[in-house]
Amino acid sequence: MTSDFCGNSIDRDGLGIYIHVPFCASRCAYCAFYGEPPLRQSIDGYLDCLRREWVLRWDGRPADSIYFGGGTPGLLSCSDFEKIAKFLGQALSSQLREWTVEFSPATVREEKLRTLKELGVTRISLGVQSFNDHTLAALGRRQRAELAIAAYDLVRAHDFDVSFDLIFLAPGQRLADWKRDLARAVDLGPDHISTYCLTAESGAPLWKNRTAPPATAGEAFHRNARNFLQENGYEHYEVSSFCRQGHRCLHNCNTWAMGEWLGLGPSAASQFRGRRFRNVPNLKLWAEGIWSSSPDEEDVAVLSEQLLLQDRFIFGMRMADGVPDSLLDRAERLGYGDLRALFERFAEEGLIRSVDGRLCPTGRGLLLADGLALEILCHCA
Template sequence: MDPQVKARLNEVPASTALGLYCHVPFCASTCDFCAFYQEKPRRGDLERYLAAMEMEFAGLPEGRVVETVFWGGGTPGLLAAADLERLGRSMLARLPRAPQEWTIEMAPSTVKADKLRVLRDLGVTRISMGVQSFDADLLASLGRLHRPNQIYKAWDLVQAAGFERTNLDLMFAIPNQTLDQWEAAIREAARLGPDHLSTYCLTFEEDTALYVKLSEGKVCIDEDRELMFYRKGWEWLEALGYAQYEISNFAKPGSECIHNINTWRMQEWIGCGPSAASQFSGERYQRPANLDLWASSVEAGRPAREEVVALDDSILYADAIVFGLRMNAGVDLAVLQARYPAAEGRALEALWSRLESEGLLVCEGSRIRLTLEGRLLCDAVGSEVLGLVG
């Protein structure tokens, strides 16, 4: 094998890298912007969920090392300490060894010392807290249950518990939010000192309260305003020492989220719980977004799979480029072609040339990456890629 090709292949994550995503579907209330599947936390449903998760964990591939775990929702932190321990112990019982990285999402209003003690004892390495804003009025406009004082109380508890990795989620382009408020949120989050920050532009998903407001003309989309929030946010975060490594994610050196990086690089992951998606053993599929349907299928020993897609080289090649270009490092086309030899990469050559001439793309040998201006248009670039080879 050509030495240069061999060197590039060394950049490819091991094909055995496996992630595990667990969806905890319970929320005390639904935020106006949220389109994720969720249920009110009734005790009977919680008990059934925990029992079904134990059954689903029992079906994990034996002997396969799970490198990363991510518990999302919903609100995983809404579970009581005893429920968190039950869920965690049943999962760990099926893993050959503890995961390298284990993230759990928590809302500030759900953070309690006893829950954090349980999570530390289980081996959770990373707490991701959905702050969204430090402004009481903006939080209320999003339908969030917590208030600014709860953020600080929760943060103090997380710090006291000694978790090695922490992330705070922030949201921007909220209706009536000013650039000054956005800067204040970033600076306040950085002052608290997490090693990772995620920033998300408010989106209008169908079947959400926010989408209803949009359809009624109570709020509007202003793309120029959104772009300004993106630009200024990236500028402030860089100055504060948070390096952007993906469109929405910023980290101190060595604190990037491994689970997400493996996902963006088209490695394998298994999703457990209602609505959880998987990419495993040559297929992509999703569990039913319904607690009763999901639990009934698991209890019957035949976990339901919906939207099943058989993966081939063309699909994985296109998706690896789309998600890879969201990362600042970009992608090495030679590496991807070696991973997915049946994919037709030549169909994209004219696109790369055009984007480079427009100042949106940088080509360095076989590696391509988007410029700052290109990253602002990454969704449009992704659409073009999928239209050509997806």
Template sequence: MIHADTEQAKADSGPWALGLYVHVPFCASTCDFCGFYQTVPTASDVKRFLEGVEREADLVRWDRPVSTVFWGGGTPGLLAAPDLARLAEIVRARCGGRPAEWTVELAPGSVTDARLAVLREAGVTRVSMGVQSFQPALLEALGRRHTVAQIDRAYERIRAAGFPSVNLDLMFALPGQTAEEWTADIREAVSRAPDHLSTYCLTFEEDTKLWIKLSQGRVKLDPENEERLYRSTWAQLAEAGFAQYEVSNFARPGHACVHNLNTWRMHEWVGLGPSAASQHAGVRGGNVSDLEKWHEHLARGERVTEDRVEVTPELRAEDALIFGLRMNAGVDVAVWQHVAPATPWPAVEEVLRLLVENNLAERVGSVVRLTDRGRLVADSVGSELMAAFQSLAPAV
């Protein structure tokens, strides 16, 4: 049975939590699957990046305290310990207090005791480590340069440093990966007792090495296999005590990523760094995905120049349903009908009715959530809802 979360309904109708995302664009090498903006750093690049983040932060109107922080990349852990300390100092000065949750992404090969000590002292509460696989051949196929031994050393150091929450990222549906190998990866991850697991189905981002291989026919998509692996993942992690709270995310009690939850609920966040996205002060957009051009924009006092749009109530409602239905808790539609009354709700309600009729969703009162079958086609569900918000005929 579904129960509407009264407190969440109040939160979704505002005022909203404020998150801070910092994109650290530096990587020693580019993985075959990665579509995020990144560049190989030099000492001068890092120095100018830190100066740029501080300059950009000064351009933001900080209208309330920051509740969550997330550093992604790239590889934030590629920064030397003193540089991490400087970045943390810049962030803390703008947060209006210590954030309740502060996540930093780390690659196994970048984890050192010195870096961890700086992060722990700064107030970081959550470390997310990109493992991807425990199979050496698959790591090589992905272009990942770490080894299983490095994963274990890094994990032991992270645990010894005392971070309250640790996530491991895994990927499945990799070229050549068998169901047995994926089961083994889940088993290996669970045996290390993380607090959170993110399991991502491999996607082929345009202009990546894997995309080129796909376009050349050197690798192929297999939707039926992906479905089997999805279902296997959900069953295995449920048995291991991890609750699924979003299509790709699982946590032990109290360890769901609050920053991501607030983002999926269409709250507000400030993005700093090249390619970082923001949704704040009535505007959504991103920074240019180029380190030098980002500096040039900042020198002119400009930020959030790419894909800049006004965040209307209708746009927030649309994305709150599309992203919210990816979460197991679902969405209280009545909240968003109140927030955005000008939305074409009859068309949206028709799509929701068809989802329920086709066993892709279930509804109790005003709360709608996807079934397991619906979560397998969450992207298609999102497309149908997008059409409804644009008053196009639904085709579920």
């Protein structure tokens, strides 16, 4: 299969694998995401079921990227990680280019890092969120800034690639605080930084008695991150993602380029063997479905050429490398003739430009990626 992988067309027979670890030691105030308390019995049941789901779904293709996300994957023990790696073993080959595990700084331990290194993990994504203790407290995060710095040093000492997650527009966070967070991150020098604008998730405790700031309030923060990180050698390769040269997150690039990935675990999404679907976000229901060989799935869509093409354009406008302009010919063949006119208008408005046979969003286009996506969607409807 040839896929537009991280902006490069490469021959790719491999597969992305995503494993969702649904356990959280406590609930962060801003999070409405599904999570389970990390009880030993629940984790053991989850691991057994995960192996069963792997047997049910995997089609024998080797993995070229693996991502353990959550929840808090760092809550798993060394032997938990070893169990998962054992059943994934058949998919691990020389094709594996990247294996990421998300860690909250509070869960980083030397023995876990040693185990993960031996298993072949290449990259640790640290949920730093902020280096300001007031911001961390406002977010309901239990860690303090010093803990993230100590965790980072330990991860680096074990020779992993490192990514930071940073949040902006937290309650009480001023632009000056954000600038200090960015400066601290750059001083430490991770390979990759993901920046997220805090949004008002319904059901998150933080927004119970509070009004969310308007969406436009984050623009100055976003623009500041872009300028500062670029000045300091980070490439802005996706709306929320910055990296040092050669350190893009390949797993995410594959999903944004509409490649294939298999997601395992409750609430994990997949795009696999012609279908897009999400596992039910409930440990018990997920396990019942898997053990009865009838997985409980939501948001199921059959992947037509039209749907994949539409989403290539939409997600492509979130990436600095955009999409190959030959996609417009394909769009015409599939009856989306006016997409060419739309992209001509985007170019006239300075939102995209043509670079080496690709339609790439400009800096302003990247900042307005959601608006571009909406217009593409309307033209494809």
